[in-house]
Amino acid sequence: MFESAELGHRVDKAAYEAEVPELRTQLLDAQFDLLESAGFAVVILVNGVDAAGKGETVKLLNEWLDPRHVMTRAFDAPSSEEQERPPMWRFWRALPPKGKIGVLFGNWYEGPINARVEKDIKQSELDQRLAEINRFEQMLTREGVVLLKFWFHLSCKQQKARLEKLESDPLTRWRVTRADWRNYKQYDRRHDVAEHVVRHTSTAEAPWLIVDGSDERYRGLLVGQTLLDALRKRLDVAHKWQARVSTAPLPPQLDERNLLRQLVLDQPLDKKDYNKELERWQGRLALLTRSKAFCERSLVLVFEGMDAAGKGGSIRRVTAALDTRQYQVVPIAAPTEEERAQPYLWRFWRHVPRQGKAVIFDRSWYGRVLVERVEGFCSEADWMRAYEEINDFEDALIRAGAVVVKFWLAISDEEQLARFKAREVEPHKRHKITDEDWRNREKWPQYERAVCDMIDRTSTEAAPWTLIEADNKRFARIKVLRTICEQLESAFDE
Template sequence: MFESAEIGHQIDKATWKSTVPQLRTDLLDAQYELKEQSRFSVIVLISGQDGAGKGETINLLYEWMDPRFLSTLAFSEPTDEERERPVMWRYWRALPPKGRIGIFAGSWYSNPIHERIAGTIKQAALDARIDQINRFEQMLVNEGALVLKFWLHLTKAGQKRRLKALEKDPRTAWRVTKWNWERLKTYDQLQEVAGHVLRMTNTPWAPWIIVAGEDDRYRSLTVGKIIFDALRARLADGERSSSPVTPPIQPNIDGRDVISELDLTQKLTRKQYETQLAHWQGRLSELVRDPRFKKHSLICVFEGVDAAGKGGTIRRVAAAMDARQYQIVPVAAPTEEERAQPYLWRFWRHVPRTGRVTIFDRSWYGRVLVERIEGFCAEADWLRAYSEINDFEHELAQAGAVIVKFWLQISKEEQLKRFKAREQTDYKRFKITDEDWRNREKWDDYHRAVCDMVDRTSTGTAPWTLIAAEDKAYARVKVLRTLCERLSAALEGKNPAGVGGKGKKGRQ
């Protein structure tokens, strides 16, 4: 894979001087058009061997382009804050918005490669990370991003020559440390591991570009021209690149589904409610204060039919915890800042660190519900969202998060009764809007969308719990009990899907 970069590529001074001015002009023009269109972001990964010119290449791009619309993200060892969240959290936070170019000096590839060389992860774990990376980059491309991945390559002898030359020059000597010379000893290991990673992640949607790094002029012109050509081609192409990532929706043959089979008649008496509410609130309070919870986080997702009682249920859950320990995130239409990023970006921002709780009042499932029904996104977008959501939740669970997802369901008749009651109660009028009435007219469409959502995203690590919410008392206690059972199972190291997962336990 590196053979073509080892044949001694060079550019002479005359060619350099005659080529650079036009290339700089072209890059600036393309960059300004990118900013003006703001249709997509550009993600540039600069990776490779020590001494291959990664820093010089980034500095040159800043010299050749307008730095106001560039951002450079450098990643080293994770901070304590980053270690307490999923591995990809810090990269999600660094993604450039549409209209800008983000240059990653060190990226989601760095740690897996270094860990494998150091022997801290096995081959199977590395391959699992590779699969995660491929799906992440596929999501970026499907969201519209242009992803350019450069690997600046040196032969072993070339790397030694480069380090000596840098060390000899007073202006660059500071770049070479004892650590760089120690790393030279692992050259062969890096070649083996990096070669495997690059082969496995050299995808049609985000291919690797291997550039010989020993000659500065060749390396700089190659990277600059490839960025310009890719940017110009994408600016001229009005269509967004995408690839199918999910099978089609299956038809419902007999009319039975997870919603129609819910028993909405379940109720609690006043006395039962007060007794059980106090019990499960107390139990939840104990669990989130358990020392073992410091290795976990709790993510609660509340979705449901309008007027099903999400707000009241959330208040009962929050009442069991210290306000300093939890955050409630109400989800509405995305802001301009959020629309300039991949869909899941705004939810990654609110991922809790270990020992904390985040409650989502509506969530990332809006893409496969309201955005699907109202036509706010293309069919290809909401279809691929199922697998992207599953990947997102899998990453959260891998990092120790306990994900508990609730769908609160009431009948159409009960919803009408609650709508009218809200209109007639002064302090509840804010809860009923014209949008609620419009959504009611699409009851059947939402019913089908919910069933598809549950079928495609109720996984072993993050199962859906469907709540019969016709009786608010029953629904609140059921939610609290499920939270306690799931959290208790996680603290004891049991399968989180053992409670509230598939089958009858998940449909109550």
């Protein structure tokens, strides 16, 4: 796949100097059009052979563009904080917001390539990681990101000559390290692994551009012109652009049976038994989260349910058992301006806990397939693809050691009405009832259908949904605590 990049492409000095002024002007114009429209972000991935001009080319782009609006990140070996979270966590945090350009060195390709070159992972594991990367990049492009992937290439002979030239100059000698020469000695193996990676991740949405790194003027013009063309192409259709996603029709409902209607929502539990069970399960949860086994795990709790279903009360009984330094409660409402400028899952990735910590989501990423679906805040294509993206997100959390526990608190229409009326007359609860809550009752059937679809599509073997019969608040709180304890104990036994 690298044959064309070994032809020795060249641009002479006169032609280069004639083209650069106009290219710089157009790039700046396009960059400020991007900034003004803030309709999409640009992510540039820089990968390839050592000494192929990656750093020089990015430095050149920063000279040609306004660097205030270019976010350049270089990733080294992950820190201890990063190692305690899923591998993609640090890359999610580095994504540029809409209107900005992000340049990522040492990005999500670096780790899998190095691991395979060093034989730390098998070919099958590399292919699994590449499939995950393809889905991640597909998600980015469907969110509107312009994703440009540049692979800078040199032949083995060219790389050796380039390293020797850099090393012979006192001004550039520092740029050549032992690792560079070690990688050179592995050139053939790195070439084979890179070719496999490029071939399996060059997709219609995010193709690789192979850059001949032997001539600085050629590679600079090629990268600059490619970036300009991509910016102009998207800016020209900015208001008309739409991700090309096809969706299958939803299955028809042929009877009145569904998961929620099969629940017996009013489960008995008197106050005396409740107090005993509460002490028992809170104590058990306290011990589990203070155990040595939990130091190598994290806990992610997801609370969803109809309005007034008792999410807040259940969360308070959970946090009462935890060390206050150990957990964070994240209430999810409408996204902020900062959050709207990023891919949908970004605001949830930023709250992923370290090992030994817990995060509790009072509503969550499932808003896309619930309220956004029912209220029409996103397209059908957006919420239909969200099921797969959510499953991938939770799989990443679990592979990194998180125990993911998801609750749907279910109440009857009649019980919700009674709780709404009670809130209106209790001074300390009036803030918990709004006009929107009353309006949402009119869409009960639509929400019920959305919930059942959500459970069917996202209740996985690793992160199943637990349905909580919540007409009796005491029963619901105990079932929540018991479920958390049982899932933690199951994870510790693995």
